[in-house]
Amino acid sequence: MSHANAALTPRARLRLAELVVDRGWTFAAAAKMFMVAPRTAKKWADRYRSEGAAGMVDRSSRPHSSPTKTTPDVVRRIVRLRWRHRLGPVQIAGRLGMQASTVHAVLVRCRINRLCHIDRVTGEPLRRYEHPHPGSLIHVDVTKFGNIPDGGGWRYLGKQQGDRNRAATDTQRRRGPVRGPLIGTAYVHTVIDDHSRMAYAEICADEKAATAIEVLHRAAAWFTDHGVTVERVLSDNGSAYRSHAWRDACAELGITHKRTRPYRPQTNGKIERFHRTLADGWAYARFYESTEQRNTALPGWLHFYNHHRAHSAIGGKPPVTRLTNLAGHHN
Secondary structure (H helix, E strand, O other), rough: OOOHHHHHOHHHHHHHHHHHHHOOOOOHHHHHOOOOOHHHHHHHHHHHHHHHHHHHHHOOOOOOOOOOOOOOOHHHHHHHHHHHHHHHHHHHHHHOOOOOHHHHHHHHOOOOOHHHHHEOOOOEEEOOOOOOOOOOOOEEEEEEEEEOOOOOHHHHHHHHHHHHHHHHHOOOOOOOOOOOEEEEEEEEEEEEEEOOOOEEEEEOOOOOHHHHHHHHHHHHHHHHHHHOOOOEEOOOOOOOOHHHHHHHHHHOOOOEEEOOOOOOEEEEEEEEHHHHHHHHHHHOOOOOOOOOHHHHHHHHHHHHHHHHHOHHHHHHHOOOHOOOOOOOOOO
């Protein structure tokens, strides 16, 4: 395909060559008409004589041989330093005694020129995936937030005032030596659709299997109301998701359950990233005077996330725009 600044397209080349070969125009006259050099007109006319119209198409500008090309052994050494030590082009070039621009070109060809494209654990290029339609896979997990004492917590008021509010809050102490009353923890059970990024969340008192199962039932019904049939669910290896009760609940709903590899949260990365968005956009977004006030704000934020917030992974559109799995649409 011709580049953006090309003077001649394949069709224009053919017209130029026909004027010279078939109609007897001079190279200078044809070149002037098409605003190119006479030498260019001669090149296309000669190619037309020898190859016909097929010779007018674009050809690769890649050279037949590259004597100065970086050898495979040097490429392996560059990649090894990048993977094992996460060095930049300048540091790698200093170790190998070569130009940093050459190292950068090798890293670009190997698609590891950006450290954010490399897995932190293995050093291998990241493998991103997305299921083809809504409901093909949902991710489930639990994230925790500390409850807020009456009057506000330390994040906005400072540690001293936060501790005073915590001490004044009417809570039930645990047995044993505990500093101050136990405010408790909010367990937010989250569910997110892999394709559309539609999210469902509930605030619960624990993360036990029975609670997770109830959340799964309500989430599946919620997705059904939005025209999405859940087919698979992906979870980590938490005790709730390894239980027989969870397995039986998935079978009852007709959902295939899959678990991530141990110590590999990247596999469930979409929901892990959603937890960060949840914290920034809801849990720590503004000052809350109590846990109840924060809990009350969650449904409104979820509606904003699903229906109005631009999502960078789906082209800057809100997740609801990807809900195309209406009843029977993908069956």
